[in-house]
Amino acid sequence: MTADPEDAVTIRAVAERLMKAHPQVDAGLVHSSVQTAYEELRYARVRTYLPVLMERRAQDLLPPDA
Template identity: 50%
Template sequence: MTAESFEGESRSPGLVDGGHPATQPSSAPAASRDELVAIQNVAARLRAAYPQADAATVEATVGTAYGSFRQARVRAFLPILVERRARTVLGAAARAAVGEARTFQPPPAAGSGP
């Protein structure tokens, strides 16, 4: 492709027949088998890294992170981007859970004390 043809191309897909974006055909690239296997491996690594988190929570977090990149045109780095985003969310949830556990003070038992 020449530089002249690139300059003339639209970088974002236009609306078909001037319609609403939600009614337009999806331009999201289909996920390859290798990509799906890589995302499953990400979920397995995160389940191991965050054993305190429910497996369904880890799966949902990975699914949400993966879904946020559904329109990505360059798919080569998708697994690492998904893993970083999911680790950020899971790490924040883990830190919040530890913080709540540290701030909880059970009431003193009746009749004990000075």
């Protein structure tokens, strides 16, 4: 599913933060985790906390040693 432009910026920012925090993890895996997190949260009514919730969920989806 394609994100709207504002959400696309959020997705990119979250992925960049996670890649900096976990340089040993494949970038593709990080992007897929962030995309999965976005898909799970995309219909949230309150959008204020979407970035932090996406980051936490994506972190949970990454391998435990990440």
